Amino acid sequence: MQSEPSRGRPDHNISMWGAPGSGKTTLLAALFIALTRRNDDWKIVGSDPASSDYLIERTNALSRGKVFPEASMALERYHWTLIGPAPQKTGLWGRKAKPGPPARIGLGMFDAPGGLFGTGRRPAGGVGAPDGAGDPRRQELLDSLEQSRGIVFLFDPIREFTFGDAFDHMHAPLARLAERMLASGEFTDGKLPHHIAVCVTKFDDPRVLETAEKRRLLTVDLDDPYRLPRVASEDARELFHELCQVSASGNADMVLNALDQYFHPDRIRFFATSSIGFYVDRRTKRFDWDDFQNMVPGEADEDSRIRGQLHPINVVEPMLWLGQRLAAIRPSTEIS
Amino acid sequence: MPEPDRDLSRKAIAQALADLADTAPLTLVEVATDGVTTFLLQRDGNGSPRGRSWSATWPDLAGERGWDADPAETRKAVLRASRAPSPFGEVILVAASSGDPKAEQALDWLRAAHPAAQVLRAEAPVAALVREVMADDPLTRSYELVVVLIDPGTDRPRLTSRQLFPLGSRPGARTRVSVRCEAVGPNGTAFAVVTWQGPEPRLLSVQSAPLAPGRYEVTAELVRPGRVSFTGLPALSPDPRDWNQLVSALPDRLPGGLGPAHLVCAVEVCGADDQVAERLSRARQVINLASGELGDLLQVSLLAYAAHSYDASAPEFPVRVPAWKAGAGEALDALDALEEQGAVARGYPYHPQAAQVEDMLAVVAERLDWADPTPTVVLTVGGRPPHPARTDPSMILPCPRRHDWRKLLASLRKRQGTVLGAICDQATDQTHQAWHGIGATALAHLEAVDVRGLAAALGLVASSPVHLPFPLLDETE
Ligand SMILES: Nc1nc2c(ncn2[C@@H]2O[C@H](COP(=O)(O)OP(=O)(O)O)[C@@H](O)[C@H]2O)c(=O)[nH]1
Numbered sequence: 001m002q003s004e005p006s007r008g009r010p011d012h013n014i015s016m017w018g019a020p021g022s023g024k025t026t027l028l029a030a031l032f033i034a035l036t037r038r039n040d041d042w043k044i045v046g047s048d049p050a051s052s053d054y055l056i057e058r059t060n061a062l063s064r065g066k067v068f069p070e071a072s073m074a075l076e077r078y079h080w081t082l083i084g085p086a087p088q089k090t091g092l093w094g095r096k097a098k099p100g101p102p103a104r105i106g107l108g109m110f111d112a113p114g115g116l117f118g119t120g121r122r123p124a125g126g127v128g129a130p131d132g133a134g135d136p137r138r139q140e141l142l143d144s145l146e147q148s149r150g151i152v153f154l155f156d157p158i159r160e161f162t163f164g165d166a167f168d169h170m171h172a173p174l175a176r177l178a179e180r181m182l183a184s185g186e187f188t189d190g191k192l193p194h195h196i197a198v199c200v201t202k203f204d205d206p207r208v209l210e211t212a213e214k215r216r217l218l219t220v221d222l223d224d225p226y227r228l229p230r231v232a233s234e235d236a237r238e239l240f241h242e243l244c245q246v247s248a249s250g251n252a253d254m255v256l257n258a259l260d261q262y263f264h265p266d267r268i269r270f271f272a273t274s275s276i277g278f279y280v281d282r283r284t285k286r287f288d289w290d291d292f293q294n295m296v297p298g299e300a301d302e303d304s305r306i307r308g309q310l311h312p313i314n315v316v317e318p319m320l321w322l323g324q325r326l327a328a329i330r331p332s333t334e335i336s
Numbered sequence: 337m338p339e340p341d342r343d344l345s346r347k348a349i350a351q352a353l354a355d356l357a358d359t360a361p362l363t364l365v366e367v368a369t370d371g372v373t374t375f376l377l378q379r380d381g382n383g384s385p386r387g388r389s390w391s392a393t394w395p396d397l398a399g400e401r402g403w404d405a406d407p408a409e410t411r412k413a414v415l416r417a418s419r420a421p422s423p424f425g426e427v428i429l430v431a432a433s434s435g436d437p438k439a440e441q442a443l444d445w446l447r448a449a450h451p452a453a454q455v456l457r458a459e460a461p462v463a464a465l466v467r468e469v470m471a472d473d474p475l476t477r478s479y480e481l482v483v484v485l486i487d488p489g490t491d492r493p494r495l496t497s498r499q500l501f502p503l504g505s506r507p508g509a510r511t512r513v514s515v516r517c518e519a520v521g522p523n524g525t526a527f528a529v530v531t532w533q534g535p536e537p538r539l540l541s542v543q544s545a546p547l548a549p550g551r552y553e554v555t556a557e558l559v560r561p562g563r564v565s566f567t568g569l570p571a572l573s574p575d576p577r578d579w580n581q582l583v584s585a586l587p588d589r590l591p592g593g594l595g596p597a598h599l600v601c602a603v604e605v606c607g608a609d610d611q612v613a614e615r616l617s618r619a620r621q622v623i624n625l626a627s628g629e630l631g632d633l634l635q636v637s638l639l640a641y642a643a644h645s646y647d648a649s650a651p652e653f654p655v656r657v658p659a660w661k662a663g664a665g666e667a668l669d670a671l672d673a674l675e676e677q678g679a680v681a682r683g684y685p686y687h688p689q690a691a692q693v694e695d696m697l698a699v700v701a702e703r704l705d706w707a708d709p710t711p712t713v714v715l716t717v718g719g720r721p722p723h724p725a726r727t728d729p730s731m732i733l734p735c736p737r738r739h740d741w742r743k744l745l746a747s748l749r750k751r752q753g754t755v756l757g758a759i760c761d762q763a764t765d766q767t768h769q770a771w772h773g774i775g776a777t778a779l780a781h782l783e784a785v786d787v788r789g790l791a792a793a794l795g796l797v798a799s800s801p802v803h804l805p806f807p808l809l810d811e812t813e
């Protein structure tokens with residue numbers, strides 16, 4: 001575990017953004033766990049001691065206490081850095097003679113404010129996001145988006161079943177961002193310069209898995225010992241579309257339109273994500289179609305719990321995709 | 337005139353009445369000093385004699401012209417007054433005068449007109465004698481009381497009749513009948529007397545009494561033909577219902593007669609202590625009530641179930657069966673023990689949304705002898721729903737043993753003589769839908785359960801009896 005704050009400015013920034021309760025905090029904690037388990041060169045560290053503490057605390061809650069991390073009222077104060085592997089010191093023919101610095105990607109997390117169409121509907125216990133252009137939190141999100149070239153947007157299909165406000169949460173910030181980018185001359189080809197990873201969260205929920213199964217979107221990685229079902233990235237857009245059909249407001253389809261409107265098709269990628277993954281019996285160590293639910297809802301005011309081990313699905317992948325794409329862009333902030 | 341004459345006349349009239357066919361009337365013509373009285377006697381549909389009479393004095397018959405002025409006309413008038421046109425009906429002439437010339441004349445004309453007629457000598461007036469004979473007429477039909485009998489096999493009530501007075505009975509005859517009334521009806525219980533001729537009974541009389549439930553020793557007395565009185569009942573009054581209404585008021589089926597029964601009580605013993613105590617005490621009430629009513633005919637099984645644990649470090653309490661097909665006393669002792677143990681905390685609150693209902697149903701289904709026809713009541717007392725057989729959107733974890741409560745309930749419901757009842761923590765409109773299956777026959781709310789009503793709905797105690805339009809024949813005598 002790396003608690004040492006990373007020094008130096010990140011090469012790129014990623015803004016993680018989604019409605020309150022869409023699973024951002026859980027995703028962050030799961031990311032930390034997943035990166036630790038993967039044992040490859042990527043790691044996540046706090047950009048300052050408070051952020052490190054926050055990360056450690058949430059991760060512990062998730063992995064040991066089997067409880068979901070508590071909602072944070074002031075999430076946007078924390079910042080983390082994803083540190084990638086250093087480029088190879090020497091290639092076989094020494095094409096890269098000079099050891100480069102490791103990729104550093106700043107990560108900020110934001111509760112999406114209710115948009116222009118803000119409905120005022122909030123999930124119980126969720127973090128309220130006041131509307132209004134003067135809201136400093138909206139300002140912060142916009143600042144962060146402007147400085148980022150990578151976006152992780154969390155779409156919570158369960159919330160969409162009940163509230164149907166994903167479009168509300170997404171559209172207004174995108175429109176404002178486009179305004180700013182236009183003003184600074186960065187809206188050249190009519191699209192934002194950003195890459196966006198759209199994470200359909202809570203893939204482990206029976207309703208979501210069932211939708212994927214009905215559309216025959218499930219695959220199993222051959223080298224996955226647990227045989228957990230997944231949706232390949234190419235099919236995740238279809239899953240997203242399918243989940244939009246059961247949206248409470250019927251507006252979810254507009255999310256797809258907005259994405260296509262603002263982002264270059266090459267820069268959008270969908271992920272069917274689950275921070276906690278499916279339940280797998282300790283003894284059989286195999287995914288069981290009859291018994292895969294890993295989240296146990298709490299009674300009345302109790303918190304939900306996690307039943308078994310965490311098996312994060314598509315938690316690292318969106319970050320790596322963004323990391324790789326952003327690393328390929330010459331960092332504008334790099335000083336030689 | 338000496339008594340023997342009166343006796344002879346009486347016997348002759350009685351005999352003629354007894355011989356009276358259903359169709360033809362008996363005509364009795366009394367020729368007295370002051371005129372002619374004709375009696376027309378007939379049997380009605382119930383075989384009771386009915387009589388009418390007409391009187392005419394000599395002046396009536398002779399009119400203005402006088403008795404002797406036109407004898408042919410006077411003769412005609414006398415014959416008309418005798419009203420005996422029927423060639424079939426029997427005619428009796430009664431000479432009640434002593435030597436009155438007009439009477440002798442009239443008698444002669446009548447005799448000539450009815451050569452086959454018997455001629456009796458009697459003292460006037462003969463009306464009293466006719467009435468006496470009619471009142472004393474022995475029954476030509478059997479008189480029977482309409483009663484309800486319950487077919488022992490099917491519990492279906494059916495109408496039948498119980499003989500009160502056989503053919504030939506005379507007024508003053510008495511018969512005792514024991515009847516029962518099960519429930520008060522708005523129009524009371526009808527005491528209907530029918531006569532039988534051929535395949536169909538014929539209604540003679542209906543009167544109703546506001547009977548309270550109970551057994552009645554009724555004495556029926558034949559007052560006179562066509563009239564039966566009852567004693568041993570509250571005051572009888574005319575019944576407003578006609579025969580068809582009375583018959584159609586008979587229910588198709590009676591609430592089941594009580595026989596042997598097997599009560600399987602399954603109680604959820606996890607949750608809050610006072611909730612568990614409340615459930616156990618409801619189970620106790622039902623067992624007590626049923627055993628009070630069924631006595632040794634009741635067998636009781638007791639099961640206790642709790643929550644599933646999904647935490648390997650906290651092994652769960654499996655479903656327990658403290659009593660199986662035991663006497664009520666033994667089951668109540670087992671219930672005492674459960675009460676002492678209190679709520680099961682193990683496995684709780686790890687999975688608070690559901691309980692091992694499906695495991696309990698599996699145990700019941702496995703333990704029941706499927707060839708045993710004894711009526712069986714499976715009563716579940718609990719609050720949480722069952723676990724699904726597999727992960728589903730309910731967000732309730734699947735049963736670790738993959739028992740399927742839907743299938744188990746369906747097979748129990750198909751088992752012969754098996755009914756499912758439930759007492760649920762939540763009000764019936766708020767309960768998890770599974771409880772509507774668990775309590776398919778009767779579902780009650782823990783806090784507001786009418787224990788007797790529930791037990792009755794499940795056939796453990798007699799339900800409030802249905803009103804029968806006629807008395808039930810009490811065959812215990
Ligand atoms: N089924 C499921 N539920 C999740 C997952 N992640 C989060 N949740 C649920 O969503 C709630 C909110 O998550 P949180 O991470 O606090 O959302 P945030 O407000 O966006 O930070 C949690 O309490 C969980 O109940 C997941 O991967 N699967």
Ligand SMILES: [Mg+2]
Pocket residue numbers: 021023024025026070071072
């Ligand atoms: Mg959160």
